[in-house]
Amino acid sequence: MLGVTILGNNSAIPAHGRHPTAQVITTPDDLLLFDCGEGTQIQILNYKIRRGRINHIFISHLHGDHYYGLVGLLSSFALLGRNQPLTVYGPAPLKELMERHFALSDTDLPYPLHFHAIEGAGLLLDAPHYTVSCFNTKHRIECRGFLIRQKKAERRRSDKPRSYAFTADTQFDEALIEIVKGVDLLYHETTYPHALADKAYARFHSTTHQAAEIAKRAQVGKLLIGHFSAKFEEIEPFEVEAREIFPATEAAREGVTYLV
Ligand SMILES: [Zn+2]
Ligand SMILES: [Zn+2]
Structure with a gap:
């Protein structure tokens, strides 16, 4: 199966x-x-994720809300006595960031930590049952989204292999339509409601209507929206707005696993 737990x-x-x-x-x-935003390892505990099974970590970009939890998680893996290899994929400067942290805290990792610098769009990982590739998004700094595709449909399911795309942070970008075309599940950021489209543009983010427009034109199976602005206490209004354009939309809720 392919599942996405928020x-x-x-x-x-x-x-x-x-x-x-x-x-x-x-x-x-x-x-x-x-x-791997701040608090990720607490959330891993909250939702009983089997952290020892995490073998690959993909970091979209170096805004803190997407990676400030990484060094903490990698350190905890060390304290927990992990010994199987782990690969981190991310922008090239992330390697130095991690190495500085570990050097200054005199931390020796007991497991092999590999780093894969993401240079541009393309294939990142070819695993037995799936592939992960990345694509460029339109953001204030270099940023990538990720696309995971199952290689073969599971035997008991007669439909096609499943696919999931995660846009990370992005301004409305029509180039994404072709990239995520026909995926079963698309996670598109909706930092702002429709009324704040100007703000979204200025800050290189997207609105509910923009995410829904991408989903509609790319003919995806289902749209998940998230990366909600902290200004808004309720997320239901985001869902309502996106559904005006793409009815098969759900606001991503923490702790929920969405089957792809
Ligand atoms: Zn960002
Ligand atoms: Zn962000």
């Missing part, structure tokens, strides 16, 4: 019980982490 659905800062971005992807082979 650990953090908020933007920028934690607020209203919501956390910065992190998602666990369950695959037939292992678990993946897409982004």
Whole structure:
């Protein structure tokens, strides 16, 4: 199966019980982490994620709400006596950031930590049952979204192999339509409601209507929205707005696993 468990659905800062971005992807082979905002390891405990099965961590970009939880998580893996290898994929400077942390705290990792610098769009991981590739998004700094595709449909399911795309942070970008075309589940950020489209544009983020427009034109199966602005206590209005354009929309809720 492919499943997406939301650990953090908020933007920028934690607020209203919501956390910065992190998602666990369950695959037939292992678990993946897409982004690792602050609080990720607490959320992993809260939702009983089998952290020892996480073998690959993908970081979309170096805004803190997407990676401030990474060094803490990697350190905890060390304290827990992890010995199987772990690979982190992310922007090139992330390697130095991690190494500085571990050097200054005199931390020796007891497990092999590999780093894969993401240079551009393309294939990142070819696992037995799935592939992960990345694509560029339109953001204030270099940012990538991720696309996971199952290689073969499961035997008891007669339909096609499943696919999931995660846009990370992005301004409305028509180029995404072709990239995420026909995926079963699309997670598109909706930092702002429709009324704040100007603000979204200025800050390189998207609105509910923009995410829904991408979903509609890309003919995806279902749209999940998240990365909600901390200014808004309620997320239901985001869902209502996006459904005006793309009815098969759900606001991503923390602790919920969405089957792809
Ligand atoms: Zn963000
Ligand atoms: Zn960002």
